[in-house]
Amino acid sequence: xxxxxxxxxxxxxxxxxxxxxxxxxxxxxxxxxxxxxxxxxxxxxxxxxxxxxxxxxxxxxxxxxxxxxxxxxxxxxxxxxxxxxxxxxxxxxxxxxxxxxxxxxxxxxxxxxxxxxxxxxxxxxxxxxxxxxxxxxxxxxxxxxxxxxxxxxxxxxxxxxxxxxxxxxxxxxxxxxxxxxxxxxxxxxxxxxxxxxxxxxxxxxxxxxxxxxxxxxxxxxxxxxxxxxxxxxxxxxxxxxxxxxxxxxxxxxxxxxxxxxxxxxxxxxxxxxxxxxxxxxxxxxxxxxxxxxxxxxxxxxxxxxxxxxxxxxxxxxxxxxxxxxxxxxxxxxxxxxxxxxxxxxxxxxxxxxxxxxxxxxxxxxxxxxxxxxxxxxxxxxxxxxxxxxxxxxxxxxxxxxxxxxxxxxxxxxxxxxxxxxxxxxxxxxxxxxxx
Amino acid sequence: xxxxxxxxxxxxxxxxxxxxxxxxxxxxxxxxxxxxxxxxxxxxxxxxxxxxxxxxxxxxxxxxxxxxxxxxxxxxxxxxxxxxxxxxxxxxxxxxxxxxxxxxxxxxxxxxxxxxxxxxxxxxxxxxxxxxxxxxxxxxxxxxxxxxxxxxxxxxxxxxxxxxxxxxxxxxxxxxxxxxxxxxxxxxxxxxxxxxxxxxxxxxxxxxxxxxxxxxxxxxxxxxxxxxxxxxxxxxxxxxxxxxxxxxxxxxxxxxxxxxxxxxxxxxxxxxxxxxxxxxxxxxxxxxxxxxxxxxxxxxxxxxxxxxxxxxxxxxxxxxxxxxxxxxxxxxxxxxxxxxxxxxxxxxxxxxxxxxxxxxxxxxxxxxxxxxxxxxxxxxxxxxxxxxxxxxxxxxxxxxxxxxxxxxxxxxxxxxxxxxxxxxxxxxxxxxxxx
Numbered sequence: 022x023x024x025x026x027x028x029x030x031x032x033x034x035x036x037x038x039x040x041x042x043x044x045x046x047x048x049x050x051x052x053x054x055x056x057x058x059x060x061x062x063x064x065x066x067x068x069x070x071x072x073x074x075x076x077x078x079x080x081x082x083x084x085x086x087x088x089x090x091x092x093x094x095x096x097x098x099x100x101x102x103x104x105x106x107x108x109x110x111x112x113x114x115x116x117x118x119x120x121x122x123x124x125x126x127x128x129x130x131x132x133x134x135x136x137x138x139x140x141x142x143x144x145x146x147x148x149x150x151x152x153x154x155x156x157x158x159x160x161x162x163x164x165x166x167x168x169x170x171x172x173x174x175x176x177x178x179x180x181x182x183x184x185x186x187x188x189x190x191x192x193x194x195x196x197x198x199x200x201x202x203x204x205x206x207x208x209x210x211x212x213x214x215x216x217x218x219x220x221x222x223x224x225x226x227x228x229x230x231x232x233x234x235x236x237x238x239x240x241x242x243x244x245x246x247x248x249x250x251x252x253x254x255x256x257x258x259x260x261x262x263x264x265x266x267x268x269x270x271x272x273x274x275x276x277x278x279x280x281x282x283x284x285x286x287x288x289x290x291x292x293x294x295x296x297x298x299x300x301x302x303x304x305x306x307x308x309x310x311x312x313x314x315x316x317x318x319x320x321x322x323x324x325x326x327x328x329x330x331x332x333x334x335x336x337x338x339x340x341x342x343x344x345x346x347x348x349x350x351x352x353x354x355x356x357x358x359x360x361x362x363x364x365x366x367x368x369x370x371x372x373x374x375x376x377x378x379x380x381x382x383x384x385x386x387x388x389x390x391x392x393x394x395x396x397x398x399x400x401x402x403x404x405x406x407x408x409x410x411x412x413x414x415x416x417x418x419x420x421x422x423x424x425x426x427x428x429x430x431x432x433x434x435x436x437x438x439x440x441x442x443x444x445x446x447x448x449x450x451x452x453x454x455x456x
Numbered sequence: 457x458x459x460x461x462x463x464x465x466x467x468x469x470x471x472x473x474x475x476x477x478x479x480x481x482x483x484x485x486x487x488x489x490x491x492x493x494x495x496x497x498x499x500x501x502x503x504x505x506x507x508x509x510x511x512x513x514x515x516x517x518x519x520x521x522x523x524x525x526x527x528x529x530x531x532x533x534x535x536x537x538x539x540x541x542x543x544x545x546x547x548x549x550x551x552x553x554x555x556x557x558x559x560x561x562x563x564x565x566x567x568x569x570x571x572x573x574x575x576x577x578x579x580x581x582x583x584x585x586x587x588x589x590x591x592x593x594x595x596x597x598x599x600x601x602x603x604x605x606x607x608x609x610x611x612x613x614x615x616x617x618x619x620x621x622x623x624x625x626x627x628x629x630x631x632x633x634x635x636x637x638x639x640x641x642x643x644x645x646x647x648x649x650x651x652x653x654x655x656x657x658x659x660x661x662x663x664x665x666x667x668x669x670x671x672x673x674x675x676x677x678x679x680x681x682x683x684x685x686x687x688x689x690x691x692x693x694x695x696x697x698x699x700x701x702x703x704x705x706x707x708x709x710x711x712x713x714x715x716x717x718x719x720x721x722x723x724x725x726x727x728x729x730x731x732x733x734x735x736x737x738x739x740x741x742x743x744x745x746x747x748x749x750x751x752x753x754x755x756x757x758x759x760x761x762x763x764x765x766x767x768x769x770x771x772x773x774x775x776x777x778x779x780x781x782x783x784x785x786x787x788x789x790x791x792x793x794x795x796x797x798x799x800x801x802x803x804x805x806x807x808x809x810x811x812x813x814x815x816x817x818x819x820x821x822x823x824x825x826x827x828x829x830x831x832x833x834x835x836x837x838x839x840x841x842x843x844x845x846x847x848x849x850x851x852x853x854x855x856x857x858x859x860x861x862x863x864x865x866x867x868x869x870x871x872x873x874x875x876x877x878x879x880x881x882x883x884x885x886x887x888x889x890x891x
Contacts, residue, residue: 025767025768025769025770026508026509026512026767026768027508027509027768028509028543028544028545028547028548028765028768028769029506029509029544029548030501030502030505030544030548031502031504031505031506031530031532034502034504035502036500036501036502036545037499037500038549038552038553039497039498039499039553039559042497042498042499042500043497043498045500046498057802057803057830058802058803058825058830059830059832060802060803060830060831060832062474062477062478062802062850063474063477063478063481064472064474064477065471065472065477065480066465066471067465067466067469067470067471067578068503068564068578069466069469069523069566069577069578070465070466071464071466073461073462074461074462074463074464077461088504088525088527089525090523090524090525092523092568093568095466097466108463109463109464109465110463110471112463113463113464113465114473117473118473118474119846119849119850120836121834121836123832124474129503131504133527133528142504143502143503143504153836156836156837157836158835158836158837160814160818160833160835161835163818164832277815278814278815278818281815281818281819281822282818282821282822283822283826330463332460332461333460333461333462333463334460334463335460367492367493367495367497368492368493368495379595379713380712380713380716383595383598383713383716383717384716386717387716387717387718390493391718395492395493395494395495396495397494397495397558397599398595399556400593400595400596401555401556401588401591401592401593402591402593411554414554415497415554
């Protein structure tokens with residue numbers, strides 16, 4: 022006898038039961054529908070790329086976490102995000118694309134990171150980006166929060182906040198304090214919600230900043246209020262730095278356009294704490310938090326960058342985009358029981374034939390399907406109780422049992438599985454009722 | 457200056473431009489909708505599995521073509537089909553599933569085969585399977601062609617034929633000729649459409665069969681006619697072999713049920729030539745061909761198997777299913793220009809603001825979106841001609857230009873990009889018109 026192989030997935034890989042998968046797909050469909058109706062075009066790139074392409078930018082963690090292998094002489098890897106494939110795609114198909122190129126991409130990415138709860142080695146990212154050819158108007162920066170707003174509304178959330186900031190504003194402010202290399206400062210400031218202002222101050226001092234510089238940065242970072250109040254406070258700083266002022270102008274424009282797009286004022290805010298750790302971003306930056314679940318962290322982040330694809334081309338391709346880490350988001354929402362599916366079952370009804378009535382059941386199913394009722398028959402052997410249990414387990418809302426009586430009278434007792442109620446109905450009445 | 461990396465996909469990997477991707481997604485959505493409404497539940501398994509799991513069955517080509525790698529101490533590979541992951545999934549989650557377990561799975565699989573036109577190393581498979589616990593009723597075999605029928609109808613085809621046969625029938629027939637090992641015979645007979653009956657006869661003789669055996673097999677294989685005629689011819693053979701007769705009974709039942717499911721008689725047929733090369737199948741087998749495009753070959757194949765997961769469990773899990781190789785099908789249909797998208801653009805309209813009218817354009821977009829018109833604004837610098845070209849390239853059906861006049865009068869000239877006609881309309885009239 023052949024030894025059996027253990028049937029198990031690898032650790033760190035998310036796999037759902039069908040009922041959860043229905044819910045997951047519902048979320049993915051909602052996101053996709055919103056991306057599409059806001060004019061983003063679908064792309065789908067290979068999960069495998071040449072390693073040289075994926076690692077063109079280099080970077081320690083990426084290189085360590087990447088799934089890399091050779092086939093024949095080819096050194097290839099699984100993508101670890103959707104941004105690098107977008108850069109490669111945009112350059113490869115440059116002459117066939119129209120700019121601004123608005124694309125969405127919903128797909129799996131792979132990172133061989135240390136397995137931990139809620140972190141997955143394979144996960145879905147849902148990205149939108151708008152890529153310009155040489156230039157990209159600031160209105161595109163305002164479009165992004167509009168998409169975020171409608172997406173999260175449609176996902177069933179009311180209380181969420183899109184936090185918006187501008188990296189130029191920060192960079193210019195740091196420059197005005199005499200700090201020219203802002204990358205490390207940004208990395209520290211970005212953690213202020215997690216580690217607190219005291220620790221940010223300490224880390225800034227450790228970095229070599231003076232007490233005055235550190236205090237001013239912390240003070241600046243914690244400016245809050247309505248957009249108008251924040252803008253007023255920023256103007257009152259009277260900073261004569263061009264980068265700062267360009268950033269401020271951009272931020273004001275973005276906020277103004279968002280308002281004109283009718284995004285409710287309670288769903289977005291200027292938040293000077295948002296820095297986004299990546300040195301990749303150059304202008305507007307976004308994070309989104311669910312007001313009642315701060316522990317989940319940002320559910321949708323991104324920003325504006327000057328140059329998407331400098332590793333592959335001399336063309337300047339500025340862009341702006343965001344990403345939703347769907348697998349992680351789903352897992353957290355599902356664990357916290359925050360989300361419920363609209364439909365627990367994808368079908369409306371199961372027809373259960375008594376022994377010799379299989380053919381009648383098939384005919385009934387056929388008629389119901391013509392009436393747009395999604396239904397199946399259950400024809401396995403067993404007691405009636407077991408058959409009802411099947412319908413129950415799949416959370417199918419209705420069951421019809423068909424036997425001699427039903428075939429004679431052409432009336433069928435439709436059982437509502439939730440209430441347990443039964444009604445004697447004709448085919449047409451069943452169709453009417455379920456619709 | 458840093459050397460640029462060449463932006464290119466690996467050979468053998470399909471990647472589409474957005475316009476083609478829209479069409480591809482439309483097909484995938486149609487397939488998915490049909491799978492769902494016939495009661496198949498979604499699953500989504502990791503693309504990476506332990507190599508031991510994927511290669512439990514062994515087999516030369518699979519092992520050669522698989523993308524295999526190690527991370528840490530783990531030997532892992534990319535899945536090469538969706539059947540092995542289904543087997544692993546069903547065993548792993550056995551206690552949480554309800555049987556018959558009807559699942560669909562639409563996902564990418566990976567095979568490092570020799571690159572050739574229309575063959576891809578990464579491709580989508582769209583699978584449905586119904587898995588029984590110990591037993592599975594024959595009605596499930598009849599359900600499969602029903603799903604195939606509705607799927608291909610919805611994909612826009614009218615002239616296609618679902619070819620149905622039964623492996624037991626063939627096995628029993630060969631046994632009645634004194635041939636006990638039918639695997640090689642099946643492999644040869646399966647090629648009859650490709651290589652012709654003379655070559656099949658020759659190969660059977662080479663295999664060691666007698667002239668009489670070979671002639672009878674070829675004669676049997678080429679029996680054609682209506683289902684009734686074929687059944688009559690098979691009965692007239694007066695074969696007293698139990699396996700043959702079980703197969704014949706099954707085939708008759710399946711055909712009868714399909715008829716009762718109202719599948720038109722011109723869309724399915726009993727075809728004794730269908731054997732399916734895989735020794736995996738044990739009962740009903742299916743192939744589907746597009747009548748006007750015989751060169752494309754089978755677009756949807758599958759069958760009944762006795763045991764899904766014998767490599768992982770002692771439980772007997774019989775099943776029946778089919779697979780659509782979507783990437784290959786799409787590629788062939790698209791190359792042959794057989795398919796057209798329902799909507800070339802996912803949005804209805806582009807609003808182009810004259811210089812200072814960006815804010816008015818945003819307000820207009822906002823109103824249109826409230827009226828369920830999917831639209832975007834185009835705000836990049838440039839001449840009007842360039843902006844119209846953008847709308848043209850994206851095949852967006854309507855454009856509105858907004859300037860001083862439009863803002864004053866609140867009437868907008870809606871340009872039909874196909875006909876070139878323009879109409880002066882209010883926001884409400886635009887919404888009305890486009891809907």
